[in-house]
Amino acid sequence: MHVVCDIQALMARHSKLQKMILTLYRQFLQAGRDKPGFIPRIRDEFRENARIKKTDIMHIEYLCRRAQRQLEQLRDVNTKKLGSFSKPKADS
Secondary structure: OHHHHHHHHHOOOOOHHHHHHHHHHHHHHHHHOOOOOHHHHHHHHHHHHOOOOOOOHHHHHHHHHHHHHHHHHHHOOOOOOOOOOOOOOOOO
16 A cells, blocks of 8 residues: 555646646547557657647647647548648758
8 A cells, every 4th residue: 555655656746738638649549549550640749749848838738729620530530641730840
């Protein structure tokens, strides 16, 4: 029992926004499970966006709204391709 308490103490509490993003991630993985090639793309996009500063709330909220729309598209049985979740990288 003591070990369980220690593990829970070590686990960081997540903000509402972080919980929403984790839920979105799980929903994307579930929706992409039956579509070949989608899972690696979903993981890559979420990893790329994980680099966004936690203080950039406006950008994170924008990406969450955009992800909600893309999730709806992904759940559509006619969806064959997946667009990008992140803003384009600037040319160097």
